[in-house]
Amino acid sequence: xxxxxxxxxxxxxxxxxxGVVTSRNLVHLVVSLSxxxxxxxxxxxxxxxxxxxxxxPARAVDPVLQALASTDVVVAVVIAALLLALVVQxxxxxxxxxxxxxxxxxx
Amino acid sequence: MSIAGRRAxxxxxxxxxxxxxxxxxxxxxxxxxxxxxxxxxxxxxxASGPDRHVVDPVALVGLDARSLDALVAxxxxxxxxxxxxxxxxxxxxxxxxxxxxFATGRRVPPTSDAVRVLGLGLTPPTVLFxxxxxxxxxxxxxxxxxxxxxxxxxxxxxxxxxxxxDLHGLYGDRALERGLAAGAGGxxxxxxxxxxxxxxxxxxxxxxxxxxxxxxxxxxxxxxxxLGLGIAVGFVALLTTxxxxxxxxxxxxxxx
Numbered sequence: 607x608x609x610x611x612x613x614x615x616x617x618x619x620x621x622x623x624x625g626v627v628t629s630r631n632l633v634h635l636v637v638s639l640s641x642x643x644x645x646x647x648x649x650x651x652x653x654x655x656x657x658x659x660x661x662x663p664a665r666a667v668d669p670v671l672q673a674l675a676s677t678d679v680v681v682a683v684v685i686a687a688l689l690l691a692l693v694v695q696x697x698x699x700x701x702x703x704x705x706x707x708x709x710x711x712x713x
Numbered sequence: 714m715s716i717a718g719r720r721a722x723x724x725x726x727x728x729x730x731x732x733x734x735x736x737x738x739x740x741x742x743x744x745x746x747x748x749x750x751x752x753x754x755x756x757x758x759x760a761s762g763p764d765r766h767v768v769d770p771v772a773l774v775g776l777d778a779r780s781l782d783a784l785v786a787x788x789x790x791x792x793x794x795x796x797x798x799x800x801x802x803x804x805x806x807x808x809x810x811x812x813x814x815f816a817t818g819r820r821v822p823p824t825s826d827a828v829r830v831l832g833l834g835l836t837p838p839t840v841l842f843x844x845x846x847x848x849x850x851x852x853x854x855x856x857x858x859x860x861x862x863x864x865x866x867x868x869x870x871x872x873x874x875x876x877x878x879d880l881h882g883l884y885g886d887r888a889l890e891r892g893l894a895a896g897a898g899g900x901x902x903x904x905x906x907x908x909x910x911x912x913x914x915x916x917x918x919x920x921x922x923x924x925x926x927x928x929x930x931x932x933x934x935x936x937x938x939x940l941g942l943g944i945a946v947g948f949v950a951l952l953t954t955x956x957x958x959x960x961x962x963x964x965x966x967x968x969x
């Protein structure tokens with residue numbers, strides 16, 4: 607666990623969340639959410655990395671957190687695909703990608 | 714709410730979040746008195762070789778010790794693919810046109826020979842690399858999830874080198890459904906194998922083989938293969954759905 611990994615994870619989470627909140631475009635919103643999700647990979651890998659120390663190489667990293675990160679990546683990608691599919695339909699229905707255009711849904 | 718009001722509300726919430734994150738992360742930093750060191754990772758890493766005949770401890774965690782995670786991830790993919798296909802279905806006011814690339818206001822240049830040669834030339838090595846990753850997950854970094862995505866990338870190269878119909882002619886929608894079902898159902902079937910021949914659902918109940926062989930690690934390579942199939946077919950289904958949406962479907966008013 608290093609201070610750098612923690613700071614990068616917190617920064618990615620915050621900047622992604624800021625992007626989601628202030629987004630003016632739904633594609634930008636989905637990408638911001640992906641940036642926010644990327645913080646979990648950094649945090650998992652940072653928690654699982656130990657400082658170099660003597661011992662067999664398998665113990666330099668914690669395999670539990672590596673496995674969690676790889677599951678995390680798969681789920682994040684398919685969720686992004688599902689969200690982008692919704693964005694496509696929103697654009698077809700309202701002709702706009704502005705989240706505020708969703709305020710009044712067409713019948 | 715206006716954009717300025719929204720930003721103000723976010724900054725107020727973010728101040729609380731930053732305080733909580735600082736408090737939480739401070740306990741994780743080195744040099745702080747923390748709880749007992751987590752030993753699970755160390756135990757699994759040292760047990761992967763002698764107990765399970767697996768070289769890559771990450772494969773042991775993902776597909777044996779915590780194999781339920783892989784099962785849930787596989788079903789998440791199935792659910793997301795089903796949801797995407799449902800959301801992007803043809804609406805009543807749309808019709809399926811010719812599957813040709815088009816752009817409003819300009820002619821689409823034909824695919825250049827360089828792109829065709831590179832795309833078709835890269836397809837076999839990409840598919841081979843994907844198969845290698847799927848089948849060697851217990852020996853080196855890789856496995857079903859990673860190899861499945863590479864396999865799907867090989868299929869996407871066929872679209873880049875040709876047309877959507879070249880790609881869609883290779884398989885039908887039924888084949889995609891069956892592949893996805895085989896991937897998810899195969900994982901459950903291996904789970905019941907563990908219940909029938911071993912102590913628990915998804916338990917590693919097959920002979921372990923010799924460490925370093927491709928057929929080693931009991932159910933781990935088997936799970937890699939079914940997960941690789943499910944993930945590859947799932948991502949190909951996503952690609953097909955999005956390409957069908959972008960290339961084939963047209964609003965009723967449109968000419969082409």
